Amino acid sequence: MERQYFDEVYQVVRLIPKGRVTSYGAIAAYLGMRSGARLVGWAMNASHSLSDVPAHRVVNSKGLLTGKFHFKTPTTMQRKLEKEGIVIIEDQIQDFKKVFWDPSKELL
DNA sequence: CACTTGACTTATT
DNA sequence: TAATAAGCCAAGT
Numbered sequence: 001m002e003r004q005y006f007d008e009v010y011q012v013v014r015l016i017p018k019g020r021v022t023s024y025g026a027i028a029a030y031l032g033m034r035s036g037a038r039l040v041g042w043a044m045n046a047s048h049s050l051s052d053v054p055a056h057r058v059v060n061s062k063g064l065l066t067g068k069f070h071f072k073t074p075t076t077m078q079r080k081l082e083k084e085g086i087v088i089i090e091d092q093i094q095d096f097k098k099v100f101w102d103p104s105k106e107l108l
Numbered sequence: 109c110a111c112t113t114g115a116c117t118t119a120t121t
Numbered sequence: 122t123a124a125t126a127a128g129c130c131a132a133g134t
Contacts (some may be wrong), residue, residue, distance in 0.1 A: 005130070024116050028129080037116035039130040044115055046132090060116060067115030 005031055011048060012103050013028045016057045019084045020101035030103040043090060056080040060071060063096030092093040 009033050016022055024037035024044075033039070040058070044067060047053040056077040060066045068077040068091065080086050087094040 003131080025118085027117080033129065035117055035129045037129080038114060039116090041115040042131055055115080058115075059128090065115090070115055091121095 003043075003046075005033070005036065005039055006043045006046065008041050010047060010053050012107070013047070013055065013058055015103070015107060016054060016101055019086060020099050021057045021059050021063070021081070021086065021096075022101045022103060023059060023063075025061055026100075026102050026104065027058070030107070032063075041067070042044070044093050053082075057084075057101075059093060063093035063100070065091040 006088060009027055012027050022026060024040040025035075027037040027040050028034075033075050044053075044055045047055050055067065056071070058067070058098075065077050065081075065088065072079050076093065079094070083097055086099055093099060
């Protein structure tokens with residue numbers, strides 16, 4: 001169980017500000033992986049064990065809620081994001097560029 | 109033990 | 122411009 005990247009992924013996700021979202025690739029890049037986005041997805045899948053991991057703030061590069069079906073209910077993810085002020089239409093985040101939070105640039 | 113799959117992304121054809 | 126291939130790590134079969 002060498003989850004060397006898993007823990008790092010969780011920590012970054014935990015640092016996502018409320019009302020902002022990030023992408024799997026951004027997290028992967030911040031961890032030094034060029035294309036470890038899939039691994040980030042796996043980390044999210046395993047994040048169900050944890051309680052402090054706002055996986056709903058992690059979307060794909062297009063701002064699409066691809067992982068919403070992995071939540072308790074398919075609407076949980078969207079509802080949580082909308083509750084934080086993010087507008088979503090047809091599983092697509094509106095003004096994605098504005099709410100996008102890049103750890104490598106904003107977390108420093 | 110080897111192959112496939114998975115909440116992805118970028119590059120190439 | 123759209124479709125396909127390749128690349129990455131971990132876990133499941």
